[in-house]
Amino acid sequence: MSTDLxxxxxxxxxxxxxxxxxxxxxxRGGDLGVIPVVVGLVVxxxxxxILNPIFLSSANLVNLTLESAAxxxxxxxxxxxxxxxQIDLSVGSVSGxxxxxxxxxxxxxxxxxxxxxxxxxxxxxxxxxxxxxxxNRFGVPSFVITLAGLLAFLGLQxxxxxxxxxxxxxFDSGLVNFAQLAFVPAWLSxxxxxxxxxxxxxxxxxxxxxxxxxxxxxxGTSVLAVRSAALLVVLAxxxxxxxxxxxxxxxxxxxxxxxxxxxxxxxxxxxxxAVYAVGGNVExxxxxxxxxxxxxxxxxxxxxxxxxxxxxxxxxxxxAANQSSGGGDVNLNxxxxxxIGGTSxxxxxxxxxxxxxxIIVIQSISSGLTLLNLDSSIRFVVTGxxxxxxxxxxxxxxxxxxxxxxx
Amino acid sequence: xxxxxxxxxxxxxxxxxxxxxIELDVDAGEVLAxxxxxxxxxxxxxxxxSGVHPPDSGTVTFEGREVAITNPSAxxxxxxxxxxxxLALCENLNVIQNLFLGHEIRPLRLNEVAMETRxxxxxxxxxxxxxxxxxxxxxxxxxxxxxxxxxxxxLGDPKIIILDEPTAALGVAQTAEVLNLxxxxxxxxxxxxxxxxxxxxxKAVADTVAVLRLGRxxxxxxxxxxxxxxxxxxxxxxxxxxxxxxxxxxxxAGHTPQEGRSS
Numbered sequence: 001m002s003t004d005l006x007x008x009x010x011x012x013x014x015x016x017x018x019x020x021x022x023x024x025x026x027x028r029g030g031d032l033g034v035i036p037v038v039v040g041l042v043v044x045x046x047x048x049x050i051l052n053p054i055f056l057s058s059a060n061l062v063n064l065t066l067e068s069a070a071x072x073x074x075x076x077x078x079x080x081x082x083x084x085x086q087i088d089l090s091v092g093s094v095s096g097x098x099x100x101x102x103x104x105x106x107x108x109x110x111x112x113x114x115x116x117x118x119x120x121x122x123x124x125x126x127x128x129x130x131x132x133x134x135x136n137r138f139g140v141p142s143f144v145i146t147l148a149g150l151l152a153f154l155g156l157q158x159x160x161x162x163x164x165x166x167x168x169x170x171f172d173s174g175l176v177n178f179a180q181l182a183f184v185p186a187w188l189s190x191x192x193x194x195x196x197x198x199x200x201x202x203x204x205x206x207x208x209x210x211x212x213x214x215x216x217x218x219x220g221t222s223v224l225a226v227r228s229a230a231l232l233v234v235l236a237x238x239x240x241x242x243x244x245x246x247x248x249x250x251x252x253x254x255x256x257x258x259x260x261x262x263x264x265x266x267x268x269x270x271x272x273x274a275v276y277a278v279g280g281n282v283e284x285x286x287x288x289x290x291x292x293x294x295x296x297x298x299x300x301x302x303x304x305x306x307x308x309x310x311x312x313x314x315x316x317x318x319x320a321a322n323q324s325s326g327g328g329d330v331n332l333n334x335x336x337x338x339x340i341g342g343t344s345x346x347x348x349x350x351x352x353x354x355x356x357x358x359i360i361v362i363q364s365i366s367s368g369l370t371l372l373n374l375d376s377s378i379r380f381v382v383t384g385x386x387x388x389x390x391x392x393x394x395x396x397x398x399x400x401x402x403x404x405x406x407x
Numbered sequence: 408x409x410x411x412x413x414x415x416x417x418x419x420x421x422x423x424x425x426x427x428x429i430e431l432d433v434d435a436g437e438v439l440a441x442x443x444x445x446x447x448x449x450x451x452x453x454x455x456x457s458g459v460h461p462p463d464s465g466t467v468t469f470e471g472r473e474v475a476i477t478n479p480s481a482x483x484x485x486x487x488x489x490x491x492x493x494l495a496l497c498e499n500l501n502v503i504q505n506l507f508l509g510h511e512i513r514p515l516r517l518n519e520v521a522m523e524t525r526x527x528x529x530x531x532x533x534x535x536x537x538x539x540x541x542x543x544x545x546x547x548x549x550x551x552x553x554x555x556x557x558x559x560x561x562l563g564d565p566k567i568i569i570l571d572e573p574t575a576a577l578g579v580a581q582t583a584e585v586l587n588l589x590x591x592x593x594x595x596x597x598x599x600x601x602x603x604x605x606x607x608x609x610k611a612v613a614d615t616v617a618v619l620r621l622g623r624x625x626x627x628x629x630x631x632x633x634x635x636x637x638x639x640x641x642x643x644x645x646x647x648x649x650x651x652x653x654x655x656x657x658x659x660a661g662h663t664p665q666e667g668r669s670s
Contacts, residue, residue, distance in 0.1 A: 003527045007538035207520075214520045270514035273500075277508055280497035287495045288509035289480060348499035401545070 002217035016223050036393045037340055037357045040386075044361060048368035055368050058244035064360070064367050065248070066179070069255040070095075070314035071330060072359035075337035076262055077306030079355050080299045082338055083266070084279045085347025086135070086142040088303045090149035091334050094127055095311030096326025097157040102312055103167035103321035104160055106175075113175055117312055124308025125301050127153070132297030142300075150331070158323055166322035169315065179316035183247040189239040192253075197232035201225065251313060255356075258306075262352035275299060279347030310334075329380065336383060337362045340390040346398065361386070410435050410566050410598045411456075411487070416465035418451055425451040426622045429465070433567060433598040438589060440601045440609040440630075443619035444642050449602050452619070453571050456600070457489035458482035470566070488560035492571040494552055502526060502540040502547075506559045529558045532595070533588055550581030557588060567598045574608050586612050606635045620644055 027035055048055040074091050081088045098120040105116035127149065134145050161167065169176050184192070201224055208218035242248050266272035274295050277285040286292050314330075315321045339345060340361050341354025365386060369379045409432050416429040426448045433439050443449050454460045456467075458476040466473050469485055476482045482489070496505050503519070503526045512518040512525075526540045535554045537547065544552060553573055560568055570589070574582040589612045592599050603609050609616055610630060618625045618641040626641045640646045 004523065004540065007536075009538045210520045211523075214524045216520065216523055268517050270511045270517065273504060273508065273511060273517070276500060276504075277497045280499035281495070283493075284495035284497050285508070287479070287491070289483075290509050348497070 003215045005217045016226055019219075019223055034342060034353070034357060036390075036397075037342060037354075037361060040340070040389075041357070041361055041364065044364050044368070048364065048371075052368065052371045055371055058241055059246070060367065060371070062242050062246045062249070064363050065242070065252040066317065067367065068359045068363040069179075069249070069251045070310045070317060071333050071337065071362070072255050072310075072355055073258060073313060074307050074310035074330070074334040075341070075355040075359050076258060076352060077303035077310075078334050078338040079341070079343045079350055079352060080262070080266075080275065080306075081142070081303045082279075082343045082345060083275050083347060083350055084296060084299050085282075086296070086299070087335070087345075088131070088142065088146045088300065088307075089331060089335075090127075090146040090153055091303065091307035091310070092326045092328075092331030093150045093153035093157065094124055094304050094307040094326070095314060095330060096321075096324075097153045097160065098124055098308035098311030099315035099321035099325045100157045100160040100167075102315055103169060104162075106173075107167050107169060113173060117175070120312055121305060121308050124304045124306075124311075127308075128301035128304030129297065131304065132293075132300040135296055135300065136293040154327070157326070161321065161323060166320060168320045171319060175312075175316045176319045179249075179251050179313060180319070182250040184250060184253060186239070186243050186247060189243065189248050190236065193232060193235035193239055196235060197228045200231055201228035204228070251317070254313075258309075259352050259356050262355075266352055271295075271298070276348055279349075307334075329383065332387070333359075333362050333366075333383065336387040336390065339387065339394065342394075344394055344398065345391065346394075358390075408435050409433065410470060412468045414466045414468070416452075416455060416462045416467070418448075418455060418460060418462050424622055426455070426462075428623065429619075430624055431617055431627075433600060435566070435598050436593055436596045437615060438593050438599045438601060438613045440603055440613035440616045441619060442603060442606075442609060442616060442638065442642060443625075446621070447619040447642070448622040449619055450571070451622075453489065453569055453600075453602060456482065456487055456567075456569055458487075483563055483565075486564065486566040487569065488563060488565035488567070489569040490553075490556045490560050490571065490573065492575060494556040496544045496552060496556060498545040499543060501543050502530075502537060502555055505544055505555055506540075506562065508559075510562060525562075526558075529561055530554070532561070533558055533591055535588075536584070548581060549577050550584045553577065553581070553585050554588060557592075565597065567600065568592060569600045569602070571602045572604065573601065574603070574605060582608065606638060609638070610635060618642055 045056060054060055074095055077091060078088060101123055102116045102120045105111045105119055106113050111119075131142070131145055131149065134140055135142055158165075204219065204224040204227070205221065208221070208224065211218035239248060266275060274285065274290045277288065277290060278292055278295050282292060285295075311326055314325060318325070337358030338350070338355055339358070341350070341356070341358030343350025343354045362383065365382055366379060369382060411431075411433045413429055413431040416426055416431075417424070418426040429448075429452065431439070431441075431452075441449055441452065451460065455462050456476065458479040458481050461475070461477055467476060468474070469487070474485060476485065476487070497508065500508065503522050506526050506529065507522050512521050523540060530537055530540070533554060535551070535558065537551050537554065544555060547555065557568070557570070557573075573585050573589070577585060586608060589599055589601060601609075601613060613630050615627060616630055616633065616638055617627045618638065620642060625644070628638065628641075636646075636651065639650050640648065643650065
């Protein structure tokens, strides 16, 4: 019998049925995972589709994926800071400033586009580093530091843009092309879907084999096969449906790639463990020998850098950087996306995939209400209500976890 | 064989002499209980041994060599592991993740299989009753958490383990489990320093009792040669103390005298 299943108190959970009953058990215990966001998405899509039949059309969904990339990247950074139990309220301003820096260097100064992009990204990293230093050295709450940053970088953005207040990016530049017109060819999309499914199966199979060799229990091959087949069906359907019109945008693929990279870093590296540990119990992390200050700094740097990258994508998508770039609801949408995606505001819980799911919810609401010709006032109210619901779900499931003894 | 010995250890915080001329010896395979009232200097002693505070004067000899324990990682490298009273576990992480926190195998692509195998080895070695190592620590009972904390301290193959109030927050059955664990550590040849308030626990597992009073040594006893009353007398500094008076009063009133608690 496997080393890890010898305790008589463990109920045996084999095969596909075992996996399903595990998920049900966990949800009952308050470990909801992605269930609320998936349910929320189904409800929102159903309602919006009934209100306006165009909503679930291929053209609109293609648009939705492209629109979600910029704020989604920013939300990915927010997930990281929330995991260590901190917050960054200045991501909107930093993204706006990043767009402005890009536009000024690229269009105003005539620098090559890659240099302008690099400058904007480095600017974001420096901002995050400064936050980290302020937080570590002076112990100022991140809430206050980044609130100051929100205002200061908004001011800097206006200053950088100068009196004109708006700079257009040339339509024939590669950057704008990437954000607006570059789509993955159909054959490559299907290939990527197959590669993803095969990779999921192979990595799962190798992992299971390694576990069995070490005398531990492992997922059966049938479970792995079902999982991979399900992924393949879902991906192939998405590719096919989006392919009815323009297809899958490269910008969205870029966003998904960032999500996958962050998922790996958070779940499979020592740094990721340290991030979760700091979010769960700072003192324990410190005594375990983790350099807590370095973890905080790395996370702030990562968040601001993602904000800068998001700003570049937004500017490219709009083909312009102006005074309202990164303003309005960008900040709150990014934070809302992270929270809706299941990242706890209390730290120590959440995944990179949360950012992907969360931003699709947020963007669906935004897109659906725009299709209904509703005013932005109503959009704000609805987004606010959804955010509130997400936080309530977070708090309630946290309470339920405590009573069921799951952190 | 004496693994760790302290000679003339003193520590002052401002005008307060927290420890004065402390002498202590711990053998391999010995459980040394350090007892004393609040403010006797037990915590300061733990902190000196675990490298949180360096001593002002005195020498620490570890395996025959004089050593300086300047910081917590120095203590760990020497082979002195400390299990703090609050255990310092991350409740959102599972047992494996907590055991290996800060010492993960293969940092850039975590080797979960090796870590899980090693976790089971450690827990089996302690005959720990933890059904699954993949549950978050929040799901474990107090005794199980104590076990995890002790198992974690064993990862670096220490020679000395310091347990700070290991049973303070535990129920009857869980206390017994932790005491079994302490005995198992002794069987494995480790020197155990157990800080405790609980005389019953001390009598149950310790080989030697060192009493601290107001920052000074106030006697080292072999547990088998000494009664609880004598230990309490050494802790309070008088045979006629509040504990004995209370015991006498209750005895006179026809109750069985309460044994055990010094606080």
